[in-house]
Structures are given as C-alpha cells and as structure tokens.
Amino acid sequence: MPDQSSSGSCHRFFNQSIAAMKLNYLAFAVPLFLFFIGWEYLYTKRKGKNFFQYAESVANINVGIAERLLDTMTTGLFFFFFQYIHKHFALFDIKPTIFTWVTLFLLTDLVWYWYHRLAHEINSFWAVHVVHHQSEDFNYTVSARITLFQAVVRGLFWSVLPLIGFPPLMTSVLLLVHGMYPFFIHTRTLGKWGWLEHVLVTPSHHALHHASNPEYLDKNYGDVLIIWDKIFGTFVKEKDGVAIAYGLTTPLRSYSFLWQHFHFWLEMYMNFRRAKGFKARWKVIFGKPDDLDPRYRMVLERKFLRNRQPAAAPTTAIRQYVTGQTAASLVLLFIILLFEHYLTGWQLFLFSAFVIISLVNSGAILDQRRWIFYLEFSRALLVLFAFAAFYPNNYTYTGIIIAISLLLWYFRSIRRYYLSLLYSS
Numbered sequence: 001m002p003d004q005s006s007s008g009s010c011h012r013f014f015n016q017s018i019a020a021m022k023l024n025y026l027a028f029a030v031p032l033f034l035f036f037i038g039w040e041y042l043y044t045k046r047k048g049k050n051f052f053q054y055a056e057s058v059a060n061i062n063v064g065i066a067e068r069l070l071d072t073m074t075t076g077l078f079f080f081f082f083q084y085i086h087k088h089f090a091l092f093d094i095k096p097t098i099f100t101w102v103t104l105f106l107l108t109d110l111v112w113y114w115y116h117r118l119a120h121e122i123n124s125f126w127a128v129h130v131v132h133h134q135s136e137d138f139n140y141t142v143s144a145r146i147t148l149f150q151a152v153v154r155g156l157f158w159s160v161l162p163l164i165g166f167p168p169l170m171t172s173v174l175l176l177v178h179g180m181y182p183f184f185i186h187t188r189t190l191g192k193w194g195w196l197e198h199v200l201v202t203p204s205h206h207a208l209h210h211a212s213n214p215e216y217l218d219k220n221y222g223d224v225l226i227i228w229d230k231i232f233g234t235f236v237k238e239k240d241g242v243a244i245a246y247g248l249t250t251p252l253r254s255y256s257f258l259w260q261h262f263h264f265w266l267e268m269y270m271n272f273r274r275a276k277g278f279k280a281r282w283k284v285i286f287g288k289p290d291d292l293d294p295r296y297r298m299v300l301e302r303k304f305l306r307n308r309q310p311a312a313a314p315t316t317a318i319r320q321y322v323t324g325q326t327a328a329s330l331v332l333l334f335i336i337l338l339f340e341h342y343l344t345g346w347q348l349f350l351f352s353a354f355v356i357i358s359l360v361n362s363g364a365i366l367d368q369r370r371w372i373f374y375l376e377f378s379r380a381l382l383v384l385f386a387f388a389a390f391y392p393n394n395y396t397y398t399g400i401i402i403a404i405s406l407l408l409w410y411f412r413s414i415r416r417y418y419l420s421l422l423y424s425s
Ligand SMILES: [Zn+2]
Pocket: 116, 120, 129, 132, 133, 209
C-alpha cells in the first residue's frame, strides 16, 4: 500500500512550488491565438472559402513570433519610461475613477488614431508599419503581423498619456486591454455587426483599411471606435461592385523575413542618398510614401531578390520543414514567455537567437534560396555553443569539436544532399 502521508506531502509540496512560481500567464495568449486561427481556418474551409494561403500564413505568424519575443525585452522598459515621464513631467495629478478610466480609454483610442494615421502618412513611421500591410490575405494570422519597431513607435505615442498625468499602471492596464481588440477585427468570418457598425471599428471596416484598391486607400485608421475616422474625414464604407484586393499597392513578391522588415528602410536610404538639398532629404524622412522614387524599389529588388518572379510552389518537403520550424518556434516562444522570470539574460539571448535564425530561415526557404544552408550551419553552431554553455565539461567540448570537424569535412556533400532533399519535388 502506498505511503499516503508521503504522497500527500509530496503532492502538497508540488502544488506549493507551482503556486510560488512566478509564471508569466500572458504567455497563454499564444495558444489562445492559435486556437482562434485554427477555428477560423476550419470554419472557412467548411464553408468552401479559401482565406488562407500557406506561405502568407507562415510569414504572418513568423513576424508575430519575432515581435512577441523581442517585446518581452521592451515592455518593461516602456513601463519605466512611462513612470519617469509621469514622475517628472505629468501635467495633472489624475486618480483612477470611473470618469478618468473612460477618459483614458477615449484618449488612448484617439492617440491610436493619430499614431496609425501618421504611420501611413510619414515615411519614417510607414517604414515600421508597412510590414502589417504586406499580407495579401485577411485573416487572424494578419493580426500577428506587427514588428517590434512598430511597437516601439507606438509606445512613444502612448507616452503622451503619462505626460497628461495618467498613472503608468493605469495606462499599462488600459493599453493591454485596448491592444487585444485589434486581434478580433482581422477576419472575414464575423460578417457585419448591425448597429455596432456605427460606433465600433468592425472587421468590415478594418478589411477596407487593408485593401489596396484606390477607393479604400488610407482610410479607417481607428482601433476600437470608428468615430475618429468620421470626425477627421477618413471613414469609408464598402462600395458595391468593388472586390477588395488585400496587401500593398506594389506587392512584395517575397517571403524573406529580412526583406519584409527592411525593404522600405533601404528604399528610404537610397532616396535619401540621391536626394539633393535639405528640402528633398527632409521629404524622404518626413514626406509621404508617394514622395519616394519607385525606381529605387526595382533597383533594390534586382539586387536583393535577383529575380522578381515569385518562387515556384513550395514542395511537400518545404512545407513540412517550414511548418515544423514555425511550430517549434511557437513552442519555444511560449516557453520563453511563460518562464521569462527564470531565464538568465544569456539563456534568453541564445533562445531568441535560435528562434530569429529559424524565422529568417523559413522565409528564405519559402523563397527557395540556396544560401540558407549557411544559415542552417550557423544555427547548428549556435546549438553546439549552447550545449557548451549549459554543460561545460571536457566530454561536451570533445563532442563539439568532433561534431564541427565532421560538419566541415562533409560540408559539400551535406549541402548537396540538404538542398536536393528540400527543393527537388
Ligand atoms: Zn495601417
């Protein structure tokens, strides 16, 4: 018969240990997010609608993984930044009451409207927001398509709230709740919302914001309330007979993680270098995206993408490998977020580097680049390096030296085998 008292105390000890753990429960947003995507995918498939393209979905989720991962390092910084502003520069001493919570909500939504509008109208801000608009699909995966750079610019806009005098904790709580809403409006499954269409930003409004049709360009910037668009003259309704085309006016034609993030920076850089005089350079940085010379985009595409033709349809091997990498990155992201209080800076760096290399890798594989083998090689080195860091003993070092020697010795044959396995259908 088992020892009841010892198993009971063991159980108690286990429960207490769990209770004492400082887990970050916001990590559960990851599986919740995947649940909604899964539901939307199955629901639309059952209705016979094809709202998900494989490579688009992977690219969207991968951008989101990087943002969530790197955001763990900046969210805390912004909280301290808000605290600093509030302590030294707050204009009013605002206490939390129902009235101030409602005011804060309205102001947050108004600040969002202007942040978002300026993100479309000023090149330096568009450079960070453009990534959100690259997807040619419109589904829940698009809501993940936010970059860390965008989160930072948005954070700078939010700093007006503690400057007015809203306490940093109040501001952060409201931003968290406010930040969840846009997830639900990136879908074509929820239809129209009746009378709420007059008050809220609904999926049908936001779908038009993601459209590249001239009728819908630069409209419906709101986040929760649609009233700001109506007040400032940027509201648009769906027009009969106009089929919505999602994405950018000039599509990217690449799933490269790096190209998605940096193509517009490069365009700005080229325009800036060729611009003559202060006024022209000012226009590159603070002007509208239309002010840039479109020819430089083509020059850059020739240089970095080599061919402007999209890569052939992904082979089964590509799909399996890329899906596996995205799934592994999501699992790692969940673990990193959940246990973030227990990870040392060094561990966080190694895990993050592994995930980021995997994301770059997936994008390059979808573009069917051959240089990815070198990336694979560097990722393998990173794993070996991590082993050495976690298990520093002579056996590990010997094993690593043997592994690296074998990799280098058979480099060419492994490369040939790897590329033929992946790219030959
Ligand atoms: Zn936008």
